[in-house]
Amino acid sequence: MLLLAFGAFVVGVAVGAGGGEAERDLAAQYTKAWAAGDYASMHALLTGEAQERYPLERFEKTHRDAASTATLLRLRPGLPGAVEDDEVDVPMAVRTNAFGTLRQPISLPVVEDGDEPRVDWAPHLAFPGLAPGEELRRDTSLAERGSIAARDGTLLATGEGRTSESDEDLGGLVGELGAIPEGRRAELRALGVPSDARVGVSGLERAFDEQLIGTPGGTLRAADRVLARTEPQAAGGVRSSIDLDVQQAAREAMADRYGGVAVLQPGSGEVLALTGIALDGLQPPGSTFKMITLVAALESGAASRKDTFPVQTSATLEGVELENANGETCGGTLKNSFAHSCNSVFAPLGAKAGADALVKAAEEFGFNENPGIPGAATSTIPAAGDIGDDLAVGSTAIGQGKVQATALMMAWVAATVADGGERPTLTLELGATPKRTRVMSEEVADTVGEYMRAVITDGTGVAAAIDGVTIAGKTGTAELRQTQGDCVPSTDPNAPPETCTTGQNDPSDTTAWFSAFAPLNRPRVAVGVVLPGNGTGGETAAPVAAQVVRSALKDGPTATTVR
Incomplete structure (x- = not known):
C-alpha cells in the first residue's frame, strides 16, 4: 500500500509539472527576446489590452530607461518555473557595470487572450526584482581617475590635479577634463557615471576616457528598497603610444x-x-x-x-x-x-x-x-x-x-x-x-x-x-x-570673388x-x-x-x- 501511495504521488507531481506548458513556453520566448534586446518581439507577446495601453515606443523606452539606470550589460534568463496564480517565475541573472551581478526572478503575469496565453505587462516588469508601483533609482560615484603615461612610462596626467612628470610642452595633446558633453550623456549614464562628473573632453583624456573613469559604484534601489550596493573601483593606468x-x-x-x-x-x-x-x-x-x-x-x-x-x-x-x-x-x-x-x-x-x-x-x-x-x-x-x-x-x-x-x-x-x-x-x-x-x-x-x-x-x-x-x-x-x-577678371556680375587672386x-x-x-x-x-x-x-x-x-x-x- 505504501508503494502504491508513493507511486500515485510521483504520478501526481509529474502531471502537475506538465500543466502550463504553453505558459512556460511563452515566458521562455519572452525572456529570450528580452535578453537579445528584441523589444518588438517582446511587445508582440503582450495581451491586446497591454499593447494598447503601452505602445511599442513607450514599452521600449521604459525598458531602456531601466537598463540605463541599472547600468545593464547583460541579462540571462533561467528556465521558467511552474504556473502559480496565473504567474510564471523566471530566474534572471542581471550583470551590470556599476552594481555587479543581480539575481532576481521576474514574475510574468500570464493570462488567456483569445485562444493563447499572453503577458499582461505593467511598467514594474521592465526590470527583475521590482514590485508593482516601484521604479529604479540610483546614486553613483567614481573613484580617482586613472593615469596616462607616454610610451616610455613618463606620467602625462595623474591624480586629481592631472599633474605631469614631463617638462615638455605637449601642446594640448594630453587634453582637458570638463562637464559631460550633451552628446555623451546617454552613453555615460548607461555606464553609471554621475551626471555632475568631470570627464575627458579633448586629447588623450578624451581618447582614453572610458578606461580612465574606472568602474562606478553606488546604490541601486527599488523605490526605498536596496537592491545592490557597491564601492567604486579605480582604473589602472593607461600606457599610450605617444613618443x-x-x-x-x-x-x-x-x-x-x-x-x-x-x-x-x-x-x-x-x-x-x-x-x-x-x-x-x-x-x-x-x-x-x-x-x-x-x-x-x-x-x-x-x-x-x-x-x-x-x-x-x-x-x-x-x-x-x-x-x-x-x-x-x-x-x-x-x-x-x-x-x-x-x-x-x-x-x-x-x-x-x-x-x-x-x-x-x-x-x-x-x-x-x-x-x-x-x-x-x-x-x-x-x-x-x-x-x-x-x-x-x-x-x-x-x-x-x-x-x-x-x-x-x-x-x-x-x-x-x-x-x-x-x-x-x-x-x-x-x-x-x-x-x-x-x-x-x-x-x-x-x-x-x-x-x-x-x-x-x-x-x-x-x-x-x-x-x-x-x-x-x-x-x-x-x-x-x-x-x-x-587671371582675367570675369565680366559676369554673378561670378564669385574668388575667381581671381590678387597676385x-x-x-x-x-x-x-x-x-x-x-x-x-x-x-x-x-x-x-x-x-x-x-x-x-x-x-x-x-x-x-x-x-x-x-x-x-x-x-x-x-x-x-x-x-
Missing part, C-alpha cells in the same frame, strides 16, 4: 605655424605623435591624393608601369585646361610623372580609371570611415555617382574637388603603403593588437613605395631628403582659391602637404603634414616631415614591419 621625443620634434618643426603633424608606426598602427589640427583639420589633400589615384589606376588596369605619357604643361578635360603647378612641363614614364606630380597626367588618368575605381580605392584606405581615434574627423570623398563628369573626376584624382582629408588620414595612407598594402587599425594605446585590411596587392604597394622614393630623389620632395635614410614621400599643394597665377602664386591661397614613410625597405615611421595657407608642399611641408622622421628613427620605436 615624447617625436612629439617634441613635431612641435619644433611646426614652429608655431597653423597646421598639424600626425606620426604613425607602420604595422602596429600606433600613433607616435599628434600636433595642432592633425586629427580634425579637414583640407583638400592636393597631390598627396595621387598615391590613391596611382593605386586605383594600377589595380583597375587603367595604367601600368610600362606606360608613358605626353610631356606637356597641361591637359584638357571637358573643354577645361588643367595646368601643372606653375605651368611646369612634365610627363614621360608613369614613375617620372608621379615624382614630378604631373596634373597633366594624373587628372586624365583618374578620369580613365573612373569614379568607381577612385572612390573604391579611397574608401579602402579609410576615407568615409571613422578612423577609430576619438576626436578624429572622418576624411571624405563623394560617392562615385555624385562626383560628376570627367573634369570633376580628374579634379578629384589630383586631390581637389570635394575631397577632404586630415594629416592623420594621409599618414595612414603612407603607413598602408609601407605595410605592403595592408591597412592597420589606428590606436593610441601601446601594445594594442591591430586588425589589418588588404587595400592593394603587395606588388602595387612596392610600386607606389618605389615611386614615392623617386619623389625624394628626383622629384618635388627633395627637401625631405635625409642623409643615410631611404625616405619615401609625396608632396601636395592644394588650391584654396586660384593659384595658377594672374601670382599667393602662398596664402594654398595648403601645403607631405605624406611619407621611412626607411623604404624596413618601415618604422609614417608621417602626414598639413600647413594651410603655407605655400607648396615641397617647400614648406617636406622639411617638417624630414625633421620628424629624423627624430623618430633616432632611438625610436622598433620596427614592426619588414618588407
Whole structure:
C-alpha cells in the first residue's frame, strides 16, 4: 500500500509539472527576446489590452530607461518555473557595470487572450526584482581617475590635479577634463557615471576616457528598497603610444605655424605623435591624393608601369585646361610623372580609371570611415555617382574637388603603403593588437613605395631628403582659391570673388602637404603634414616631415614591419 501511495504521488507531481506548458513556453520566448534586446518581439507577446495601453515606443523606452539606470550589460534568463496564480517565475541573472551581478526572478503575469496565453505587462516588469508601483533609482560615484603615461612610462596626467612628470610642452595633446558633453550623456549614464562628473573632453583624456573613469559604484534601489550596493573601483593606468621625443620634434618643426603633424608606426598602427589640427583639420589633400589615384589606376588596369605619357604643361578635360603647378612641363614614364606630380597626367588618368575605381580605392584606405581615434574627423570623398563628369573626376584624382582629408588620414595612407598594402587599425594605446585590411596587392604597394622614393630623389620632395635614410614621400599643394597665377577678371556680375587672386602664386591661397614613410625597405615611421595657407608642399611641408622622421628613427620605436 505504501508503494502504491508513493507511486500515485510521483504520478501526481509529474502531471502537475506538465500543466502550463504553453505558459512556460511563452515566458521562455519572452525572456529570450528580452535578453537579445528584441523589444518588438517582446511587445508582440503582450495581451491586446497591454499593447494598447503601452505602445511599442513607450514599452521600449521604459525598458531602456531601466537598463540605463541599472547600468545593464547583460541579462540571462533561467528556465521558467511552474504556473502559480496565473504567474510564471523566471530566474534572471542581471550583470551590470556599476552594481555587479543581480539575481532576481521576474514574475510574468500570464493570462488567456483569445485562444493563447499572453503577458499582461505593467511598467514594474521592465526590470527583475521590482514590485508593482516601484521604479529604479540610483546614486553613483567614481573613484580617482586613472593615469596616462607616454610610451616610455613618463606620467602625462595623474591624480586629481592631472599633474605631469614631463617638462615638455605637449601642446594640448594630453587634453582637458570638463562637464559631460550633451552628446555623451546617454552613453555615460548607461555606464553609471554621475551626471555632475568631470570627464575627458579633448586629447588623450578624451581618447582614453572610458578606461580612465574606472568602474562606478553606488546604490541601486527599488523605490526605498536596496537592491545592490557597491564601492567604486579605480582604473589602472593607461600606457599610450605617444613618443615624447617625436612629439617634441613635431612641435619644433611646426614652429608655431597653423597646421598639424600626425606620426604613425607602420604595422602596429600606433600613433607616435599628434600636433595642432592633425586629427580634425579637414583640407583638400592636393597631390598627396595621387598615391590613391596611382593605386586605383594600377589595380583597375587603367595604367601600368610600362606606360608613358605626353610631356606637356597641361591637359584638357571637358573643354577645361588643367595646368601643372606653375605651368611646369612634365610627363614621360608613369614613375617620372608621379615624382614630378604631373596634373597633366594624373587628372586624365583618374578620369580613365573612373569614379568607381577612385572612390573604391579611397574608401579602402579609410576615407568615409571613422578612423577609430576619438576626436578624429572622418576624411571624405563623394560617392562615385555624385562626383560628376570627367573634369570633376580628374579634379578629384589630383586631390581637389570635394575631397577632404586630415594629416592623420594621409599618414595612414603612407603607413598602408609601407605595410605592403595592408591597412592597420589606428590606436593610441601601446601594445594594442591591430586588425589589418588588404587595400592593394603587395606588388602595387612596392610600386607606389618605389615611386614615392623617386619623389625624394628626383622629384618635388627633395627637401625631405635625409642623409643615410631611404625616405619615401609625396608632396601636395592644394588650391584654396586660384593659384595658377594672374587671371582675367570675369565680366559676369554673378561670378564669385574668388575667381581671381590678387597676385601670382599667393602662398596664402594654398595648403601645403607631405605624406611619407621611412626607411623604404624596413618601415618604422609614417608621417602626414598639413600647413594651410603655407605655400607648396615641397617647400614648406617636406622639411617638417624630414625633421620628424629624423627624430623618430633616432632611438625610436622598433620596427614592426619588414618588407
